[in-house]
Amino acid sequence: MLNFKYLLMRNVFKQPELQQQFDQFGYVAVPFLAPDEVAALQNAYFETLALKGGNITGEEVKTVAVKERITYDFTFIDKNIDYKRKVFDIITAAFKKHTDHYLADYKPIIANFIYKPENDGEVPLHQNWAFVDESQYTSVSVWVPLVDSNEQNGTLQMVNGSHKRFGQIRGPLVPWELDQIKSDIIDHYLTPMNVPAGQAVVLDDSIVHYSDRNLTSQLRLAIQLIMIPREATAIHYHYNTQSGGKEVEVWEVDENFFAEFNPWKIPDEVKVTGKVPFSHEFIDVQQFEERFFMPRYDKVTVPAALPPSMQATYHNPPTAVKLPLPGGFVFLNPQQQQHFEEKGWVVLDLLSDEEVQELLHFYHNQPKQQVPEHGFHVSLDSSDTRFTAAVIDKLTQIMGNNANRFFKDYKLFTGSFVVKEPGKQGIVPPHQDWTFVDETKYFSATLWTPLQDVNTDNGALGVISGSQNYFNHPRPSPAPVFKAPFDAHVFTVFPYLDIIELKAGQALMFNNRTIHASPPNVSGAPRIAAGIGITHKDAQLIHCYLEPGRQQPTVGIYTVNEQFFPVYNNEKLKSMYLSGRSLADDGWEKIAETPLQAPEISAGELTAKITQSGNVFNWALAAKMAALFGYSLPGANSATGTGSNNHTDNNTQPDLQAETWLQVYTPGRIWAELKHKFGRLQQHPEIYTPANVAAELLQRGKQSKVVKAGAVVTATAVLLRVFWPVLRFLWQNRRSSK
Missing domain, CATH: 2.60.120.620 (q2cbj1_9rhob like domain)
Incomplete structure (x- = not known):
C-alpha cells in the first residue's frame, strides 16, 4: 500500500x-x-x-x-x-x-x-x-x-x-x-x-x-x-x-x-x-x-x-482508468511493449556484425582510460568532456540508426562504453540508475549492448524482473551519499538475478527503475559493452541532486539537457556535494525540491517483493559466487531440510569445492586486498566508518569457514608474537636468578 x-x-x-x-x-x-x-x-x-x-x-x-x-x-x-x-x-x-x-x-x-x-x-x-x-x-x-x-x-x-x-x-x-x-x-x-x-x-x-x-x-x-x-x-x-x-x-x-x-x-x-x-x-x-x-x-x-x-x-x-506505461506506447511491436511493461526489460536484436566491429574499432582507437582498481569503468566517468561527448555522438549515431526499427516517438540522450576488466573484483552490486525524467509522465531506459557474447563468466547483466514497480522515489546523485532502500540487502538481492546472456550486438533494454547488477568478469579478457539512454521525444530531461548542507536530506530537481551528461559524472557531482555546491551554482534551473523519502524495507520484505514478481533463487549464480569468493552456500551441503526439498533436479545445489585457507590468503591476495581497501578509503571515506568496517568483518566471518579458520590462526599468531618476548624475558630472568 x-x-x-x-x-x-x-x-x-x-x-x-x-x-x-x-x-x-x-x-x-x-x-x-x-x-x-x-x-x-x-x-x-x-x-x-x-x-x-x-x-x-x-x-x-x-x-x-x-x-x-x-x-x-x-x-x-x-x-x-x-x-x-x-x-x-x-x-x-x-x-x-x-x-x-x-x-x-x-x-x-x-x-x-x-x-x-x-x-x-x-x-x-x-x-x-x-x-x-x-x-x-x-x-x-x-x-x-x-x-x-x-x-x-x-x-x-x-x-x-x-x-x-x-x-x-x-x-x-x-x-x-x-x-x-x-x-x-x-x-x-x-x-x-x-x-x-x-x-x-x-x-x-x-x-x-x-x-x-x-x-x-x-x-x-x-x-x-x-x-x-x-x-x-x-x-x-x-x-x-x-x-x-x-x-x-x-x-x-x-x-x-x-x-x-x-x-x-x-x-x-x-x-x-x-x-x-x-x-x-x-x-x-x-x-x-x-x-x-x-x-x-x-x-x-x-x-x-x-x-x-x-x-x-x-x-x-x-x-x-488503467494507467499505461508513462509516456504511452513507444515500441512498434506490441509483444515487446508488453514484455517491457511487465518485466521492466526486453531483449532486441540491435546491431549487425559490421556495426559491432565498427564500435570495437572506435573504442580501441580512443585514448586509454585510467582503469580503477575494481576493474569496472565507463567512459562517462572520464574528466575529458570532449572524449565523453565524442563517445556519445558515435554511440547514438550507430545504435540510434537502428532504433527506428523498434521505436516511435523517442529520443536518445546519453551514451557510454561500459567495460569490465577481467578479475573477480569487478562485481557490480544491485542498483537502479539515476532519475532522468519525470517518471509520472514518462519512462527512461538504457539500451545496453555487448560487443562480444556475454554470459555469467564474463559479466553479463542480470535483472530483477518487475522491480521497476517496487519504489517510486527520486534516485539522486551523488553515490554513495545517496543510499537506495535495498543497499543494505545487496547480498539478499544478488542471488535472485536473472542473468541475461546475449550475443554480440543484441541489446538488453531495461527501465532505469529496474534493479540490475552483474557478476565479475573471470573470462580473462575485457568485456566491452555500449549503452545509450532512451526516453519519449516529449520528455524534459531532469537531474535529481542531493542538496548539500541540509539538516533533512533534500532532493533538488533540475531541468537539464543532453549537454549535461558529458560534464556531470558521479565523481564531479560528489565533489560538488562535498564542497557544498549546488547545481544551481552552475546555472542549472531548479524546478522543485522534495524531501528524500526512500522507504525503509527489511530483507524479508524485499525478498517477498522479489519472489512475488516471479523471480526465483538462482542457484547456479549463487554457487559460482560462493566458489569464487570462498564461502559456503547456505544449504548447499545439506541432504535434508527446506533448502533442498523445494527444488527439482534441474535446480540441484552444486557441491562446492571452496578454496583452502592457504589458497585464499596468499601474500599477493592479502596485499592486493589491503591496497584496494586503502584506495577505497581515500576515495570514499564516508563508507569506511568503524561501524561499516565492523559489519563487513562480521559478515565475512559469518559467511566463510576459511575466514573463520584464518581469523583463529591469525589471532593466535598475533598473540604469540606479542607475548613471546615477554615469556622469553621472564624465562631468562628466572635462569639468571638461579
Whole structure:
C-alpha cells in the first residue's frame, strides 16, 4: 500500500482508499443517490422554480466589471435569498446521510442546482473560490448529476492532479494566473467525468475544471454542495483594488454570508481578519506543466496523478482508468511493449556484425582510460568532456540508426562504453540508475549492448524482473551519499538475478527503475559493452541532486539537457556535494525540491517483493559466487531440510569445492586486498566508518569457514608474537636468578 505524508492536513474521507485516490487525482467518483432520491430532487428543482428571483446581471453590478456572460443557471447567483435558503435546506437534507458516510466530519456552506439550457451553458475553465485556509484544510464540492452526464450534455471535466498547485488565493475579483492559457488547457489537459445520474464526484475546490455546453435537447441538471471541515472557519478572499492590487483582504464568513452575498458587490459589513500579499502574474504552458513537478502549496507529498501533458482520452473516473506505461506506447511491436511493461526489460536484436566491429574499432582507437582498481569503468566517468561527448555522438549515431526499427516517438540522450576488466573484483552490486525524467509522465531506459557474447563468466547483466514497480522515489546523485532502500540487502538481492546472456550486438533494454547488477568478469579478457539512454521525444530531461548542507536530506530537481551528461559524472557531482555546491551554482534551473523519502524495507520484505514478481533463487549464480569468493552456500551441503526439498533436479545445489585457507590468503591476495581497501578509503571515506568496517568483518566471518579458520590462526599468531618476548624475558630472568 502506498504511504502518504500529511503535513498539517486532516483527512477528507473516512475511507483510506478514497483518501489516497483523492490526494492523487484531486477527486473521486462514488455511488451516492438511489434512483428514487434522484427523482425526488428533480421534482424539488421544478417545484421551487416559482421562488426564483432571477439571476444577478452585469447591469446590476456597479462596483466591479462582470467579465463573462453567465450562460448557465445556478442557485448561488439568484436574487431571492429565501429561494437560496430553501434550496440549501432541500439539498443538505437529501445529501446528509451520504456525505456523513464518506466525509470525515464536514459541514455544508453553499448548495446549488445547476441547470444548462439547450445548446448553451458553458462553464469557463476555473477553480472554485477558496472557502478555507487551504494550507491547513480542504474544502470540497460534492457534484451529483440528476441525469446521466457525458460530454454531449456538458459534463464536468478535470485537470487531473492540478489541485493545490495553482491560485492559492481565489475569489470573485482575484486575477487568475491561468487566464491566458485557458484555451490550451481546455484543448489538451482535461479528463471528462462521464457518470450516471446519482453518482457523486467529490472534488477538491482547488482543482482546475471546466464544463462545455449542453449540446443535447434534453435537461442537463446537476447539484453542487460545497462543504468544509466542521472545525474550520469559512473565509472569503477580497481583492482590494485600492491597494494597487498588491494585497488581498481575508474575510471571516459563514453560510449566511453566501446566502445573502451578491458575488460581485462589496457588502456593507464584513469581518476582516487579515491581509495577504498578492502578486498578479500570468503563467505560460511550460510553467503550467512545471508546476506538476513542484511541491503542492499545502506541503502534502503524494504520487502524481495522470500526466498533465497527456491528451485526455480517458472517459471514466479514475476508478476505471488503467494507467499505461508513462509516456504511452513507444515500441512498434506490441509483444515487446508488453514484455517491457511487465518485466521492466526486453531483449532486441540491435546491431549487425559490421556495426559491432565498427564500435570495437572506435573504442580501441580512443585514448586509454585510467582503469580503477575494481576493474569496472565507463567512459562517462572520464574528466575529458570532449572524449565523453565524442563517445556519445558515435554511440547514438550507430545504435540510434537502428532504433527506428523498434521505436516511435523517442529520443536518445546519453551514451557510454561500459567495460569490465577481467578479475573477480569487478562485481557490480544491485542498483537502479539515476532519475532522468519525470517518471509520472514518462519512462527512461538504457539500451545496453555487448560487443562480444556475454554470459555469467564474463559479466553479463542480470535483472530483477518487475522491480521497476517496487519504489517510486527520486534516485539522486551523488553515490554513495545517496543510499537506495535495498543497499543494505545487496547480498539478499544478488542471488535472485536473472542473468541475461546475449550475443554480440543484441541489446538488453531495461527501465532505469529496474534493479540490475552483474557478476565479475573471470573470462580473462575485457568485456566491452555500449549503452545509450532512451526516453519519449516529449520528455524534459531532469537531474535529481542531493542538496548539500541540509539538516533533512533534500532532493533538488533540475531541468537539464543532453549537454549535461558529458560534464556531470558521479565523481564531479560528489565533489560538488562535498564542497557544498549546488547545481544551481552552475546555472542549472531548479524546478522543485522534495524531501528524500526512500522507504525503509527489511530483507524479508524485499525478498517477498522479489519472489512475488516471479523471480526465483538462482542457484547456479549463487554457487559460482560462493566458489569464487570462498564461502559456503547456505544449504548447499545439506541432504535434508527446506533448502533442498523445494527444488527439482534441474535446480540441484552444486557441491562446492571452496578454496583452502592457504589458497585464499596468499601474500599477493592479502596485499592486493589491503591496497584496494586503502584506495577505497581515500576515495570514499564516508563508507569506511568503524561501524561499516565492523559489519563487513562480521559478515565475512559469518559467511566463510576459511575466514573463520584464518581469523583463529591469525589471532593466535598475533598473540604469540606479542607475548613471546615477554615469556622469553621472564624465562631468562628466572635462569639468571638461579
